[in-house]
Amino acid sequence: MDKILCSVATRGRYHTTLPLVLSAIINQTRLPDKLVIFDDNDEPKDLRNELAYSYFFKMLDLKGVQWQWLFAEKKGQHHIHQMANTMGYKWVWRVDDDAIPEPNVLENLYRIATKIDNVGAIGGSILTPPLIFDTSKSTGKIANIDKEPNIQWNHIENIVEVEHLHCSFLYRAGVHDYNLGLSRVAHREETLFTYGLYQKGYKILTVSDAVTWHFKNPQGGIRSETQQELYWHDEQIFRNIVGNSDRTIVVLNCGLGDHIVFNSILDSIPNPMVFGCYPEIIPCRSIAEAQALFGDLDQWNIYKKMAQWNWTGNLEDAYRKLYL
Amino acid sequence: MIVIHPFAKKLVNGKQNPKNYPYWKELIALIDEPIIQIGIEGEQQLTPDFRKNLPIPELRKLIQECRIWIGIDSFFQHLAWDEGKSGIVLWSVSDPLIFGHPENTNLLENRDNLSKNQFLWWDFTEHDASKFIEPEIVKNYL
Numbered sequence: 001m002d003k004i005l006c007s008v009a010t011r012g013r014y015h016t017t018l019p020l021v022l023s024a025i026i027n028q029t030r031l032p033d034k035l036v037i038f039d040d041n042d043e044p045k046d047l048r049n050e051l052a053y054s055y056f057f058k059m060l061d062l063k064g065v066q067w068q069w070l071f072a073e074k075k076g077q078h079h080i081h082q083m084a085n086t087m088g089y090k091w092v093w094r095v096d097d098d099a100i101p102e103p104n105v106l107e108n109l110y111r112i113a114t115k116i117d118n119v120g121a122i123g124g125s126i127l128t129p130p131l132i133f134d135t136s137k138s139t140g141k142i143a144n145i146d147k148e149p150n151i152q153w154n155h156i157e158n159i160v161e162v163e164h165l166h167c168s169f170l171y172r173a174g175v176h177d178y179n180l181g182l183s184r185v186a187h188r189e190e191t192l193f194t195y196g197l198y199q200k201g202y203k204i205l206t207v208s209d210a211v212t213w214h215f216k217n218p219q220g221g222i223r224s225e226t227q228q229e230l231y232w233h234d235e236q237i238f239r240n241i242v243g244n245s246d247r248t249i250v251v252l253n254c255g256l257g258d259h260i261v262f263n264s265i266l267d268s269i270p271n272p273m274v275f276g277c278y279p280e281i282i283p284c285r286s287i288a289e290a291q292a293l294f295g296d297l298d299q300w301n302i303y304k305k306m307a308q309w310n311w312t313g314n315l316e317d318a319y320r321k322l323y324l
Numbered sequence: 325m326i327v328i329h330p331f332a333k334k335l336v337n338g339k340q341n342p343k344n345y346p347y348w349k350e351l352i353a354l355i356d357e358p359i360i361q362i363g364i365e366g367e368q369q370l371t372p373d374f375r376k377n378l379p380i381p382e383l384r385k386l387i388q389e390c391r392i393w394i395g396i397d398s399f400f401q402h403l404a405w406d407e408g409k410s411g412i413v414l415w416s417v418s419d420p421l422i423f424g425h426p427e428n429t430n431l432l433e434n435r436d437n438l439s440k441n442q443f444l445w446w447d448f449t450e451h452d453a454s455k456f457i458e459p460e461i462v463k464n465y466l
Contacts, residue, residue: 255333255399256399256402257398257399257400257401257402257403257423258402260399260402260403260405260406261402263406264406280379280380281380303443303444304443306422306442306443307441307443307444311422311442311443312421312422313421313422314421314422314423314424314425315422315423
C-alpha cells in the first residue's frame, strides 16, 4: 500500500482550531503513515507537556503513526507544502490548521485516488458553516474561477473532474512543485499547485463523502498578513500563469550548450513561449521577464529536475520529460 | 584542419574547471596538421591560430570546414552535434551518457571518476589531471 504523509501548516492557532484538526486526523478511519506539523508561529512553543497535545502525541504513538513537529522558516506555507511534497511519500494529504476533516475523509480520498487512473489531486467538500453556496452550475474550470463558486463549497454528489482544488486535499507528491515565487501570503498557492498538476495531465477530482469543516478564523492562520501588495503580487503571478495556459512555458535559465540541446526538441513542443539567455540560438524573451511574470523559475530548472529524478538518461530526453 | 575547443567556462570561485583537459600542449605536439583554437578572451593560447569570441554563425562555419574537432564537455560539443559533425570529446568527471552525444568519440578514462552528483555547479569538484585520458591515446582516434 502507498505511504501517505499528512502535513499541517500552522500559525497562531495553538489553542483554537489546531487541536481540533489534530484530533480529527488521529481519528481517521484510514490513518496516514506519518503526520508532520509545520509550526510557522512567530514564537513557537514546545507543546509536548501541554495536556491535550501530550495525549495527541501518545495516541499517535499507540496508533503507529509516526509524527514530527518541525519549526518552519516563516517564508509562507508554499515553502512548507513544498517540503512535504518532496519528503519521499507517494501521497500527501494537506490539512489546513482550521479545517476539520470528518473521520472518513482520508479513507475515501485515497480509495478513489487509487481506483481511478492518473489522479493528481482529489478533494472533498470544504464547508464553512453556515454558508452553503449554490454550486449546481459550477464547472471547476480555471477559466471560470472569477465567475462561479468553488464546487467544494457545497456537498458534492458525484465524482467531478475539475482543474483546481481549494484548501485541503490529497495529492500525488513529487510530480509538480509549489510556486515558491509567491509572496509569504501564498495567495492562490493551492489553486496554482493543483492547476499545475492538471496541466501535466493528471486528473483533479472532487468527490462525495469527504467533508471537511472549515472553521474560518479571523485570528491567526498561515495567511495572517495584511499587506495588500503581497496579495497583488501573487494575484499577478496567478493571472499570468492562467492567462498563458494555452502556451507551453519554457524557461532556459542555463548554459549555451543546454540551449542548443533544447533547440532540438523545440519543434515538438506545442505552442511554446520561450524565455532564455541566448536569443542567437533560440528566439526568446529574457529570464528577468519570466521571473516577473511567473515568480519562481525552479520548476523549469532542468538541472534541479534531473537531480530530483536521479536522471541517468541524456539531456535531450530530460528536456522531453520536462516539457512534453 | 583540426579545430580545438580546450576550455570550459570559468568557475565563479576562480578555480580551474574540473572538465578542462590538462594535456593540451602534449596533444597538440603530437598532431601534424593545422590547428585552429577557438575560445574567448582571457583563455590560454595554445596554438598560433587562436580565434577568440567568434559569433555562433562563424563557429558553425568552422565546424563545417574542419576535418575533425576536439573538445571537452562544453557548449562546443553540442554546437558541433547540432551541425551534424562528429568529433572527439575528452571527458573526466561529467557523464557522457547524460551530457554527451553518441555520434561523437567520447573518451572517458574511467566511469569511476565521474562525479557522484552530476547536476551541481562544478565549483564543488576539484580538478584532477589523473582523471583524463592520455594524449597518446587521444592521438589514435584522430
